[in-house]
Amino acid sequence: MTATTYASPFPDAFVFGVAAAAPQIEGAACADGKGESIWDRFARQPGKVHDGDTPDVACDHYHRFDEDFALMASLGLRHYRLSIAWPRIYPQGDGEPNPAGLAFYRRLFASMKRHGITPWVTLFHWDLPQALEDRGGWTSRATVDAFARYADTVVQAFAGDVKHWITMNEIRCFTWLGYGTGTKAPGRREPAAVVNQTFHHALLAHGHGVRAVREFGGAGAVVGLTDNCDVCIPVTETPADIAAAKAWFLEKNAHVLGAIHAGRYPEDHLARAGADAPQVQPGDFDLISLPTDHLGLNVYTGTYVRAGRHGAAWEAVPLPAAYPRADSPWLHIAPQSVYWATRFCHELYGHRSLYITENGCGYDDEPVVAGEVPDLHRRDFLRSHLREAHRAIADGVPLHGYFLWSFIDNYEWEDGYQRRFGIVHCDYVTQVRTPKLSARYYTDVIRERRIL
Numbered sequence: 001m002t003a004t005t006y007a008s009p010f011p012d013a014f015v016f017g018v019a020a021a022a023p024q025i026e027g028a029a030c031a032d033g034k035g036e037s038i039w040d041r042f043a044r045q046p047g048k049v050h051d052g053d054t055p056d057v058a059c060d061h062y063h064r065f066d067e068d069f070a071l072m073a074s075l076g077l078r079h080y081r082l083s084i085a086w087p088r089i090y091p092q093g094d095g096e097p098n099p100a101g102l103a104f105y106r107r108l109f110a111s112m113k114r115h116g117i118t119p120w121v122t123l124f125h126w127d128l129p130q131a132l133e134d135r136g137g138w139t140s141r142a143t144v145d146a147f148a149r150y151a152d153t154v155v156q157a158f159a160g161d162v163k164h165w166i167t168m169n170e171i172r173c174f175t176w177l178g179y180g181t182g183t184k185a186p187g188r189r190e191p192a193a194v195v196n197q198t199f200h201h202a203l204l205a206h207g208h209g210v211r212a213v214r215e216f217g218g219a220g221a222v223v224g225l226t227d228n229c230d231v232c233i234p235v236t237e238t239p240a241d242i243a244a245a246k247a248w249f250l251e252k253n254a255h256v257l258g259a260i261h262a263g264r265y266p267e268d269h270l271a272r273a274g275a276d277a278p279q280v281q282p283g284d285f286d287l288i289s290l291p292t293d294h295l296g297l298n299v300y301t302g303t304y305v306r307a308g309r310h311g312a313a314w315e316a317v318p319l320p321a322a323y324p325r326a327d328s329p330w331l332h333i334a335p336q337s338v339y340w341a342t343r344f345c346h347e348l349y350g351h352r353s354l355y356i357t358e359n360g361c362g363y364d365d366e367p368v369v370a371g372e373v374p375d376l377h378r379r380d381f382l383r384s385h386l387r388e389a390h391r392a393i394a395d396g397v398p399l400h401g402y403f404l405w406s407f408i409d410n411y412e413w414e415d416g417y418q419r420r421f422g423i424v425h426c427d428y429v430t431q432v433r434t435p436k437l438s439a440r441y442y443t444d445v446i447r448e449r450r451i452l
Contacts, residue, residue, distance in 0.1 A: 009450040010390065015401030016446045017079030017120065018072070018423070019358055021169070023055050023127040024410040026085060028062035032100035035091025037127040038137070038178075039413075042185035053416030059408055059426050062104070066111045071424065071433055072407065073115040076443045080117050081357055081403045083125035083169065086150055093132035094146040097153050109161035120164040120357075120403070122226065123151055123209050126174045126185070126413075133186050138175060138198040147205040151212035159216055165223040166296055166357065167209030171202040171256055172228060183414060192276040199255055200278035206260075207287030214290070225260070226296035226357045229253045229345070231337040235306040235317060244307040244314035249344045261349040263289040294400070295345060296357030299385075301330065302337030326361040326381075327419060333361075333381065338388040342397045352398050359385050360405035362412060362419040366436070373425045373436035382438060386451050404442060408433065 010016075023039050043054040061068055072080060086093070088101030112119055124147065132143050155165070175198040177184040190198075206225050213223035230252035234241035250258060254269035263285050270277050308315040325332040338356060345351045361381045366373050382404065392399050409422035417428055423439035426432075444452050 008390070008394070009448070011393065012449075013400065014393075014449070015079050015355070015403075016077075016442075017081055017401065017403040018077050018405075018407035019081035019403040020061075020406050020408060020410060021083045021122070021125040022085040022088075023058075023083075023125065024406075024412070025059040025061040025408060027056060027058040027060045029054070029056045031062060032088075032104065033091055033098045034085065034101065035087035035093070035098075036130040037085070037087045038130050038133050038185040039127055041130050041133075042187050045187065048187060049414050050416035050418050053411065053418075055411045057428070058411045059428075060431050061408075064431065065108050068408070068433070069111050069115040069117055071435070072117060075435060075439055076446045077407070078117055079120060079401070079403070080112065080407070081120040081122065081166070083122040083127075084154055085127055086124060086147075087127060087129045089154060090129060090146070090150055091131075093129035093135075093143075094149055102157050105158065106161075109158060113161070118164070119162050120166065121158070121162045122166040122169050123147075123154060124167070124205065125169040128174070128186075137186055137188075138179065138201050139190065139194055141201060141204075144201050144204045144208065148208040148212070151205075151209045152216060155212045155216040155221075159218040159221065163217070163220050163222065165209070165213045165217065165221065166226045167206040167223065168202060169226050170228040170298055171199065171206070171225075175199050175202055192273070193278075196255070196273060196276055196278045200280065200284070203256070203259065203288045204284060207290055210290040210292055211287065222293035224292040224294035224296055224353075224355075226298060227256055228298040228300075228358075229257055229341060231299060231302040231334075231341040232305040232316075233302045233334060233336045233340050235304050240307040241305070245305045245340065246344060246348060247313040248303070248305045248316070249340075250348060257295075257345070257349055259285075260289055294353040294355055295349075295351045296355045297341050297345065298358035298405075299337050299341045299356055300359065300361075301332045302334040302340065304334075326377075327364045328362045328415070331361060333384075335381075335384040335388045338385050339392045339395075339397075342389075342392045342399050343395065346397050354397065354399045355401040355403065356389060356399070357403050358405040359402065360421045362415070362421045364418050364420070366409075366420050366425060368425055368427075368434050371434065373434060375423075375436045375438050378423070378436065378438040379441045382442060382445075383451060386445065390451060 180195040182189040234245040408424040409420040409426040425434040
């Protein structure tokens, strides 16, 4: 008698990968002409980041990328989502590009090619040059213009190395959490009208990223957005609860996915925003709604929704205190979120190519034991979420790939180095890398192309 497995494999073209981001792993914060980022500045403000941790060294990937790619290849990982550090290319945000920054990424892409790893490149993953923040940051339309030049430069420089492009990572995080709640860099707390304007400027920057790839990416280049849309799960898979979940999803995502899809801000969203609605200039949505090739979704958790009582369209069900979660207080374990996020984006917005560009879990205490980290909680998280991805594909959702967050433990923003998301353990003192049990499990899944 053999153990039960998912007999049906993932499609042959389905992409299995891992992800990381430049400001979280590269270190070398001042090397070779790199400019200061908002996270370099934010981390030095007392009380903003756990234990005063900074991204100055992180995983020292800047100096160790070749050994990291060798390790990646040894684990059977052939697709890697990474980001380019804007302050390495334009230390002041605009002006003249930094030749040393461009040269670094040429070396990095050459190493990836030697190791047989395909790059999936995110143009902006939160590390805004501090010089631009000093001039208003995402509250200023000048930042959009600077991003347009940066995107043009990067795509032209690396069109021969990169065919898979992502414009922005998680707009709502670097806008709302950076300028609304102030919990992420740059740590500002602005009124709703200002925050809504940052959303609009980020959408414009996304449009410029798409335009840059269309103009300079060359034959075969593809581009899309990565969004951490609000995700809900119907309490029961009945018509009433599914309809309620769809209504919730449309309302919560109107300002990003809804706006891009409609080519304008939906009327109900503008009504809710009232006087705080963003200022839109003629032609803005011609740029924002440029057609893309795929949509990336960063999915970590979800909200349970059911048909509303007393005539309400929907009702969110609060989680009980004992509901399971990772060590990140916001990361409640909800594997079905992968299924419903992808299904709703396909059904409601018509997306014909979807990728899970991040999915993972963070825990604080993960020591190396006998040469391995026995992270069975992460293995279980990975397996349960892959089951929901498999189910989505079986139900006709055009889900074409999955990128696990993250390849290696790294600088986890305001949580510093206490929270570990990697399938590879990083000793931040010695910089020794140790694959965890979850890495070996993922290797087996990729080799077999089915859930084990």
